[in-house]
Amino acid sequence: xxxxxxxxxxxxxxxxxxxxxxxxxxxxxxxxxxxxxxxxxxxxxxxxxxxxxxxxxxxxxxxxxxxxxxxxxxxxxxxxxxxxxxxxxxx
Numbered sequence: 001x002x003x004x005x006x007x008x009x010x011x012x013x014x015x016x017x018x019x020x021x022x023x024x025x026x027x028x029x030x031x032x033x034x035x036x037x038x039x040x041x042x043x044x045x046x047x048x049x050x051x052x053x054x055x056x057x058x059x060x061x062x063x064x065x066x067x068x069x070x071x072x073x074x075x076x077x078x079x080x081x082x083x084x085x086x087x088x089x090x091x
Contacts, residue, residue, distance in 0.1 A: 001018050001019050001020065002019065002020065002021045002022065002023055003015065003019050003021070003022045003023070004022075004023045004024065004025070004028070005022065005024065005028060006024045006025075006027075006028025006029050006030075006031055006032045006069065007028075007031075007032060007035075008032070008037065008069070008072055008073060008076065009037075011073075011076065012076075015076075015080055021077065022073050022076070022077050024069060024070070024073060026062060026066070029062070029065060029066060029069050030062075032069070033065065038065055038068075038069075041064075041065060041068065042061065042065075044064075045060075045061040045064040045065060046061065048060070048064065049061060049064075
């Protein structure tokens with residue numbers, strides 16, 4: 001079973017050993033950008049693309065942010081596979 005989410009922090013409470021992978025997409029990434037999770041990275045991306053036409057700036061900013069989100073998600077999945085399910089506080 002796969003989990004499809006862009007909410008890097010929110011997946012901790014959903015992940016279990018029944019999942020074999022985690023995916024995301026541009027729509028889910030956009031939602032996280034709007035939630036502010038990448039606020040520190042957007043200005044860096046904007047600086048890199050500032051000389052491009054505006055429509056290219058938007059697309060290239062997404063190209064900059066996507067691999068970073070994939071890396072972060074991939075790192076979590078790898079950690080979970082090695083250590084088991086994420087730490088969960090006892091109720």
